[in-house]
Amino acid sequence: MLAYIIRRLLYAIPILIGVNLITFILFFVVNSPQDIARAHLGEKYVTQDAIDHWVKEKGYDNPLIYNPNAAGFSKFTDTIFFHKSLSLFTFDFGQADDGRDITTDVRTRMGPSLALAIPTFIVGIWVNICVALIIVMFRGTRLDKAAVVLFVTLMSISGLFYIIGGQYLVATLWKLVPISGYQTSLSAWKFLILPVAIGIVSGIGLGARWYRTLFLEAADQDFARTARAKGVSELAVLFRHVLPNALLPILTGVVVVIPTLFMGSLLMEAFFGIPGLGSYMLDAIRAQDFAIVRTMVFVGSVLYIIGLILTDISYTIADPRVRLN
């Protein structure tokens, strides 16, 4: 397995270079370094000298990807791409265009992102699995059909509707929790309970419907029938026999997401005023801060690759027949 993991990590290098290259090209197709300088220097009284100085100081005065004036390998290394994007492989994220240290900011903002993402993720999966298993218990009945209709309806509603509707009802009309905000102390729970609840409810339609399909497949297998014949209760059949046997496809979708929880949620964080990495990324895009954008894309890619590797490893744990080689 170790050889497999090392091989996968080596594969990750060209993937990350590719992701960086695409991000770089997309960003600089839209904005030239001069445009970025103008965006940062403001609207008034900007002189060409100030723009040139900003560009030079930030290291944007080199050619983008290929430097024809340099000699040898420097043709590729004396470029903005090499200095800005490939340096990320050393996990030196440098400074944002506003001068703040990106590593410090990422570290600070990771906490609120996780505080929102982890409960939503864990409770969400637990709720989806329970709901799906209960529906499977009543498979073929009117309750099952009604549940499928409800799931499809829940899936069809926009995420924004849940957020705005939830904020309006729970926070504005009923005044049960603060509508937005965040505190780093233990009292953060009262700011998180609503977004977490909305995250769980908005995910039930998609999650429970998918899990129901997986569980239905396993519910009528021989091992389940045998368990029932032995007098095992239906609940025990579902949770002890059906669930573990339907776990592989669930792991495919779930484990890959775990590392990316660090990245936060763009919508939830923006609407609930949670200062996590999702809103950090959104602000950076608005401010045309390439330093933050490239870092977040890089970190996101790395976490996604880690997620894929963890998924593979989790297969071996969930199903001993699986071997990584």
Add this chain to the structure above:
Amino acid sequence: MPVIGMRAANQFIRSLGVTLLLAGCSGPWNDPNEPEKPGETVYYGSYSSRLQHLDPARSYSAEEALFIDQIYESPLRYHFLKRPYVLEPALADSMPSVRYLDKELQSVSAQSPDLAFSLYTITLKPDVFYQPHPAFAQKSDGVPLYLFETKEASQHFKTLSDFPVSGKRLLKAEDFIYGIKRLADPANKSPLLGFLSNYIDGMSEFSQTVKDVPRDQWLDLRKFSLGGINVVDERTFTIRIKGKYPQFLYWLAMHFFAPIPWEADRFYHNPGFQKRNLTLDWHPVGTGAFMMTQNDPNKGITLERNPNYWFDPYPSEGAELDREQGLLEDAGKPMPFIDRATFRLEKESLPQWSKFMQGWYDRSGDDTHNISSDNFDRAFVVSGSGIDLSPDMKQRGINISTEIKPSIYYYGFNMLDPVVGGYSEKKQKLRQAITIAWNMEEFLEIFTNGRGQAAMGPIPPGIPGYKEGKAGINPYIYNWVNGQPERKSIDEAKRLLAEAGYPNGRDAETGKPLVLYLDTTGGSSGPVADWRRRQLENIGVQLEYRTSDYVRFKEKIRDGNTQLFGWGWLADYPDPENFLFLLDSAQTSGNCKCDGNNSTNYENPEFDKLFRQIKVMPDSPQRIALLDKAIDLVRRDNPWIWGYHTKEYYLNNSWVYNTKRHGIAQDTLKYLRIDTKQRRQLQREWNKPVIWPLITIAVICLLIVLPAVIAYRRRQNMRVSSVQERED
């Protein structure tokens, strides 16, 4: 029910009861604010976008000024209440004295043809101290306490609160010199460097000198001289300006000219500090009424009363009606009136508005009013007599503060464009016809709920040169009818269009329809886009949209590659020069070789000549007469579709006092007074939690779960024989 189930249910009911009881005792459940200390007066505010810079040399945005201007003070400031806007001494002991010099630095009269420089002498108030700060902390032998050789030595100091000792320091004249040198140092990327270099003698040379100095550590700018600024004594300094520039006094009221203690600059250049975001750009050090004690993206920004703040009494004079409105009740009392101000980042308008309505924010907005069109109908009623508060708002005791910003929004004609540009009579008539058809009053009514005033020229209300009534109307676009300005008719616009060579909107020579192209960053569809098209359709002209992102849009304007575009200007200071320069030919991108402010490329030598005279004159009847001439010229040439001046409405909760808005100054936090007792009482009244939905949801869940449990139990208890019997 089984015994265990009963026990669990009892426990749940008991714990729910305790929770509700505790919640009831500890205040509203939806309180987003942290607990206040006993006896503390706290102001709760918000801001809407992430801050980039808090360095007074670098920051140039209203949102950042909301904080910077509470912390840093400048030699001058605006009187809080008086209108039109009046400058008064802030850190200066009195208004600066000005002397005129020739090239040999000898005194000459203000009218002398040899006049080469203006010398401003500024004397500071005595006994003004900076806020407590670790940069000023010293050991007993006078050596700075927090000066580190390596980043490892300072690694335990991650935030400013990690420094246990703070020091105190007297404000000196040399701090202003240091602040101006920081403006001139390209490393600080001040947006005003280029602009001020045109005025402050020696600034360019200083800039060139320090540009190439190696920067591996703190650069002590005191070692480099800047010819035009000098310390006279500990409390007096001079600034030498090239030529005559009376508007320089307004610049002295902006945070760019705030004093910077060199110790603070050195402190923040300690090794490793930048990596921990310990920079002057993020942690200001000033003499103002407040000091920043927290700048944390997780908690927002907290300002606390500066214990070293000088005796600064609330003004005892104001504008007309200020006394009737209770704005002089605190006259003579020392400011500030609040101990702490917390500002939370609110990016979305819905949560911000909800919190204001629940009483968690003291005002509807700080940097912006935050009253969206959706909320406008709830907040206001519009009648023939104007805009008034809705009954709901009146019942809550909410009051309005209005503010006409010294700003203008307009649509510019590119004067270099072969179709709409040019200075012939025909081209003037074409632009006038389009301007008449572009019904700005209708726009304001439909799209801004009437929050604005149609512009008659480039000068907004409250600025010298603006005139009310008949004398102030633009005679090319309006008639004066029944004591009101009335936009000229569409027939008149069509007549002008025909005289311009486009009868019925078609080129008289080719017969082709006149198609105009509007560059915009918005879309080409939607209510506003359709409205614009309809305006020109009224005179038979077609409008097409050329959409692009903001970067490309600015590039097009810079390159003169537009025909018609929407633009705006918010003044830096209340002087007509700050608006007329938008039409100065020296400010076109082509002439200044910069991102010129004259976006329409308007060039009229007659106007330029008048502008140069107006620019250097003090306010006087002669200056107003020249302004009238200049305004008439641009009205005739019509390089802009005269847009509108925004009128903003801010809402204040009843417990906030002294809320008068100042169109320019942002240092108004110190004037605010809060009745915390009333606030607490109304917050409790307005935020009683509604519990029944929770109970309803619980009952619904029970109603769903119970039949399922019953069905499950029945199924589990089912026997083979009974199934067989049922099947038979």
